[in-house]
Amino acid sequence: MKFQSQSVAMPYFIAAIGLFVGQILFGLIMGLQYVMGDFLFPEIPFNVARMVHTNLLIVWVLFGFMGASYYLIPEESQTELFSPKLAIAMFWIFLVAGALTIVGYLAVPYATLAELTGNKLLPTMGREFLEQPTITKIGIVIVALAFIFNVGMTVLKGRKTAISMVLMIGLVGLAVLFLFSFYNPHNIVLDKMFWWWVVHLWVEGVWELILGAILAFVLIKITGVDREVIEKWLYMIVAMALITGILGMGHHYFWIGTPEYWQLIGSVFSALEPIPFFMMTLFAFNMINQRRREHPNKAAALWAMGCGVMAFLGAGVWGFLHTLSPVNYYTHGSQVTAAHGHMAFYGAYAMVVMCMISYSMPLMRGRIANSRQAQVVEMWGFWLMTVSMVFITLFLTGAGILQVWLQRFSDAPQSFMAVQDQIAIFYWLRELAGVFFLIGLGVYIWSFFVEGEEVTVDNTAAPAAA
Amino acid sequence: MSETFTKTMARNIFFGGSLFFILVLLGLTFHTTKALPERDNRQNLTDQVAQGKLLWEENNCLGCHTLMGEGAYFAPELANVYDRFGKNTAAIKAFIKSRPANGIPGRRSMPQFNFSDEELDALAEFLKYVSEINDADWPPNIQG
Ligand code: HEM
Numbered sequence: 001m002k003f004q005s006q007s008v009a010m011p012y013f014i015a016a017i018g019l020f021v022g023q024i025l026f027g028l029i030m031g032l033q034y035v036m037g038d039f040l041f042p043e044i045p046f047n048v049a050r051m052v053h054t055n056l057l058i059v060w061v062l063f064g065f066m067g068a069s070y071y072l073i074p075e076e077s078q079t080e081l082f083s084p085k086l087a088i089a090m091f092w093i094f095l096v097a098g099a100l101t102i103v104g105y106l107a108v109p110y111a112t113l114a115e116l117t118g119n120k121l122l123p124t125m126g127r128e129f130l131e132q133p134t135i136t137k138i139g140i141v142i143v144a145l146a147f148i149f150n151v152g153m154t155v156l157k158g159r160k161t162a163i164s165m166v167l168m169i170g171l172v173g174l175a176v177l178f179l180f181s182f183y184n185p186h187n188i189v190l191d192k193m194f195w196w197w198v199v200h201l202w203v204e205g206v207w208e209l210i211l212g213a214i215l216a217f218v219l220i221k222i223t224g225v226d227r228e229v230i231e232k233w234l235y236m237i238v239a240m241a242l243i244t245g246i247l248g249m250g251h252h253y254f255w256i257g258t259p260e261y262w263q264l265i266g267s268v269f270s271a272l273e274p275i276p277f278f279m280m281t282l283f284a285f286n287m288i289n290q291r292r293r294e295h296p297n298k299a300a301a302l303w304a305m306g307c308g309v310m311a312f313l314g315a316g317v318w319g320f321l322h323t324l325s326p327v328n329y330y331t332h333g334s335q336v337t338a339a340h341g342h343m344a345f346y347g348a349y350a351m352v353v354m355c356m357i358s359y360s361m362p363l364m365r366g367r368i369a370n371s372r373q374a375q376v377v378e379m380w381g382f383w384l385m386t387v388s389m390v391f392i393t394l395f396l397t398g399a400g401i402l403q404v405w406l407q408r409f410s411d412a413p414q415s416f417m418a419v420q421d422q423i424a425i426f427y428w429l430r431e432l433a434g435v436f437f438l439i440g441l442g443v444y445i446w447s448f449f450v451e452g453e454e455v456t457v458d459n460t461a462a463p464a465a466a
Numbered sequence: 467m468s469e470t471f472t473k474t475m476a477r478n479i480f481f482g483g484s485l486f487f488i489l490v491l492l493g494l495t496f497h498t499t500k501a502l503p504e505r506d507n508r509q510n511l512t513d514q515v516a517q518g519k520l521l522w523e524e525n526n527c528l529g530c531h532t533l534m535g536e537g538a539y540f541a542p543e544l545a546n547v548y549d550r551f552g553k554n555t556a557a558i559k560a561f562i563k564s565r566p567a568n569g570i571p572g573r574r575s576m577p578q579f580n581f582s583d584e585e586l587d588a589l590a591e592f593l594k595y596v597s598e599i600n601d602a603d604w605p606p607n608i609q610g
């Protein structure tokens with residue numbers, strides 16, 4: 001750690017991991033409700049568990065992005081953070097607002113929450129991923145603005161690198177696009193159209209900039225490869241992300257009442273969207289192969305490579321699987337979508353946050369890397385979670401293919417509920433894989449507490465071994 | 467990547483390419499909003515339908531159901547439930563009204579929302595309005 005103020009990232013990362021645990025617990029509740037329909041009914045109906053699961057996911061990933069930025073920006077800018085106090089204040093505001101919202105979901109019926117928070121004044125609630133009360137959304141905007149101001153001022157007073165530029169564009173894009181969550185017309189087609197400006201232009205747009213910048217930062221640090229090379233890669237990756245991803249949004253405009261030309265535009269451009277993800281994989285592996293130093297943090301390198309591979313599989317391969325409109329006609333809104341959503345979110349955004357944590361946490365705790373023993377445990381967590389997620393995805397894909405076949409494709413299509421009964425075995429297997437995921441998360445958390453001999457070697461000067 | 471391809475060139479592709487596609491997106495969005503009146507059934511978007519949409523949102527129906535394929539995958543698609551129920555709003559209302567408060571043992575359950583008759587009318591009208599949007603013949607069949 002080069003600057004004292006980088007350590008404000010620590011509480012952000014701790015909160016992120018804590019909320020991650022909550023997310024998985026509610027995922028497991030829903031997984032059980034899928035096969036035991038009356039589980040926890042009517043105390044925690046499925047929709048409530050789902051809101052908690054997906055909103056916790058978004059919030060912890062945002063905590064992760066903010067923590068990563070607070071760590072990364074001062075180091076890139078070679079100056080202390082503009083205001084560590086503001087960063088800590090925003091941390092508590094975001095955490096308390098987030099916790100209150102989750103408590104609100106669980107404590108009262110959703111309609112009551114809508115009434116209590118005055119949803120009728122400016123109705124924004126009740127849309128997927130944007131379930132937060134309007135007041136929470138306003139809170140998110142305020143926190144985002146204060147955060148961007150803080151890191152932005154830091155960039156302005158210090159060195160301006162490509163990595164901090166790309167990261168800043170990503171963060172500003174994130175905040176600006178979120179404003180579309182306040183647009184909720186009565187016309188459902190317009191509502192859906194602009195809802196995707198938040199959701200699609202986030203995960204397949206500006207978030208990819210944030211992802212690329214964090215990955216590039218960690219790779220510079222652990223491989224010692226020349227900044228010029230890394231930043232050239234970064235620019236090409238984010239260029240491809242936006243060139244394909246902006247019009248790729250058309251793959252969500254197939255069946256929501258928008259004109260049919262979107263079927264062609266969406267299919268063509270989104271079919272190219274795997275390219276930036278493939279480049280990320282190449283990027284991570286190439287840089288690590290060409291490394292100029294032997295950084296003792298092997299776990300961080302594993303996360304970086306794993307993130308590249310899993311993002312490519314989840315977003316690239318599983319995305320491509322159902323992105324052409326003739327295929328999507330049958331798979332739209334089925335378990336195939338859920339399969340893709342899980343692997344993509346985990347592979348890209350959960351893993352990049354854990355990659356940054358893996359690299360920076362030891363430094364914030366005053367050592368170059370964790371002990372060998374701790375890293376072994378962390379890698380066990382990595383493999384348990386990642387392999388479990390592969391199985392979750394495979395089981396959901398199996399469920400999805402059967403669902404599409406029985407309900408939409410066969411000559412005698414059956415009703416939704418009848419089909420769900422017949423594919424229950426896949427849901428049981430998914431739940432089992434989910435339990436292993438939770439164990440993996442437990443092992444990962446345990447790795448933070450494993451002691452062991454300190455690693456001191458930082459043979460920066462040593463030439464690449466391979 | 468070779469030496470002749472510099473970082474500055476990569477940066478220019480990023481800025482130029484992104485800007486170009488943002489402009490294309492804005493143009494297409496503008497065109498789409500102009501073309502929507504033909505497709506989005508807005509002539510039937512009454513105050514009652516708007517109230518139905520608000521109820522749909524404030525009760526988070528989308529947290530279990532899909533609507534035009536978007537939402538959750540736990541319960542049946544509802545953009546065509548009006549057609550599935552034989553174009554009968556009374557049947558939709560009766561279904562929503564008759565959900566047991568404690569669920570159905572062993573079966574995925576839908577909550578009892580205790581809607582007033584006026585609210586039920588609004589929700590049913592909303593689902594009818596959605597079913598009449600031209601969504602390129604999706605879903606593939608009546609089962610949704
Ligand atoms: C890291 C990047 C990505 C993430 C996190 C992600 C996540 C998601 C999620 C959560 C959904 C479900 C949305 C909903 O609830 O309606 C979704 C839908 C979809 N995604 Fe992605 N995605 C990513 C990248 C991609 C890519 C690169 C492609 C194409 C190659 C793609 C193709 C699709 C398609 C076609 C759908 C619509 C599925 C349907 O019709 O139901 N995604 N994605």
Ligand code: HEM
Nearest residue numbers: 027028030031337338341342345346350434437538539540
């Ligand atoms: C480990 C156990 C997990 C289980 C059992 C689980 C289960 C579920 C279930 C049942 C849903 C709702 C699907 C529906 O709408 O019917 C869901 C949604 C979702 N989960 Fe998970 N989940 C788990 C872990 C994760 C992880 C690790 C991530 C990402 C990091 C994640 C991201 C998501 C997303 C993005 C959605 C929304 C999907 C969509 O709209 O298509 N989940 N999950």
